[in-house]
Amino acid sequence: MTDKVLDFVKKRKESVEEKRRAFERILFDNLLGVYTVLDNAGSIYPVKLVDISREGCLFQIPWNVRGDQKLKKDTEVSLRIYFTKQSYIPIIVKVKYGKEHLDTNGQMHMQYGASFDKGIKSFVAIQNFIDFLYSFAEYSTFDSGDQKIFFL
Secondary structure, eight states: OHHHHHHHHHHHHHHHHHHHHHHHHHHHHHTOEEEEEOSTTOOEEEEEEEEEOSSEEEEEEEOOTTTOOOOOTTOEEEEEEESSSSOEEEEEEEEEEEEEEEOTTSOEEEEEEEEEOTTSTTHHHHHHHHHHHHHHHHHOOOOOSOOOOOOO
């Protein structure tokens, strides 16, 4: 009997995780802009945020296998997460790994898994944002077209 309860809990966690990732896709593709400084000259490049969790994030950049240099493990990268055209939250991440990724459209990218520098002051805002993503996934429901609205 205990195994069935544990399986239910596991299935619920998987469902919440699936909802969180689907919601992230919408946000990352339609709302958030992410840019980073990737070289010593201070140039800013767009990057795509692929996934985010309480510990870190996965981001990708377009990749030219012949000419681009892979970021080394433990390289610190400054990311700007834009919520409007002019305002962003700065965060610092440390690269943990990099892997080549072929997108569904045939474009090659380098994906980097990175951990957050939780010591910078602006991390509080990102932490609250991540907590919102997890809460949204857990408590949101799908609109099935019913017309009844519930107020709590």
